[in-house]
Amino acid sequence: AQSVAQPEDQVKVAEGNPLTVKCTYSVSGNPYLFWYVQYPNRGLQFLLKYITGDNLVKGSYGFEAEFNKSQTSFHLKKPSALVSDSALYFCAVRDLYSGNTPLVFGKGTRLSVIA
Amino acid sequence: AAGVIQSPRHLIKEKRETATLKCYPIPRHDTVYWYQQGPGQDPQFLISFYEKMQSDKGSIPDRFSAQQFSDYHSELNMSSLELGDSALYFCASLDRGKNTEAFFGQGTRLTVV
Numbered sequence: 339a340q341s342v343a344q345p346e347d348q349v350k351v352a353e354g355n356p357l358t359v360k361c362t363y364s365v366s367g368n369p370y371l372f373w374y375v376q377y378p379n380r381g382l383q384f385l386l387k388y389i390t391g392d393n394l395v396k397g398s399y400g401f402e403a404e405f406n407k408s409q410t411s412f413h414l415k416k417p418s419a420l421v422s423d424s425a426l427y428f429c430a431v432r433d434l435y436s437g438n439t440p441l442v443f444g445k446g447t448r449l450s451v452i453a
Numbered sequence: 454a455a456g457v458i459q460s461p462r463h464l465i466k467e468k469r470e471t472a473t474l475k476c477y478p479i480p481r482h483d484t485v486y487w488y489q490q491g492p493g494q495d496p497q498f499l500i501s502f503y504e505k506m507q508s509d510k511g512s513i514p515d516r517f518s519a520q521q522f523s524d525y526h527s528e529l530n531m532s533s534l535e536l537g538d539s540a541l542y543f544c545a546s547l548d549r550g551k552n553t554e555a556f557f558g559q560g561t562r563l564t565v566v
Binding site (some may be wrong): 387434 | 457486494495496498501509511541543545552554555556557558559560562
């Protein structure tokens with residue numbers, strides 16, 4: 339079974355500062371990792387994903403994430419935060435080769451970027 | 454590009470009533486997921502379909518059922534509604550063959566009063 343942990347319920351950063359939203363995962367096979375963002379009363383929007391290859395993946399809106407196999411982590415990062423980045427961020431994982439397994443989400447981290 | 458369409462966007466029902474939520478996946482996507490998101494909570498997996506067959510089951514109550522039709526749209530049927538069923542219900546689709554990410558609909562907000 340797979341699981342995701344997002345250790346921080348909330349992250350606050352000042353506009354223009356770098357941000358990191360943490361995620362660790364557990365999966366029995368090969369991980370297929372995702373970050374999604376959710377704005378109030380909206381659906382989940384895909385930001386980026388990792389399947390294989392370069393450990394640093396780049397996504398939408400200037401976000402990137404670093405896959406670290408030894409630490410089983412997939413932290414979301416952005417060099418310079420914007421107020422408009424304030425939202426709820428979800429890390430998700432599924433087993434890449436284990437059939438049609440569902441996406442399992444972390445509990446979410448609320449990012450607040452302060453002007 | 455076409456996205457995942459869910460209807461209705463909002464639904465208000467009374468306790469013990471029934472509700473039907475609809476999902477129209479992205480064309481040619483072979484997999485549909487249903488999730489329930491309570492207030493301030495992460496999305497919880499309910500059920501999934503692959504090529505119109507149920508493929509996995511999560512924390513879906515026995516009062517709920519779902520199916521996928523020949524045109525690939527899916528419906529989540531909810532009976533004997535309880536106050537605790539009030540939540541945002543998401544449908545997502547993906548192309549399993551191409552190993553795409555899941556694309557989510559805007560959700561249906563169900564309020565049980």
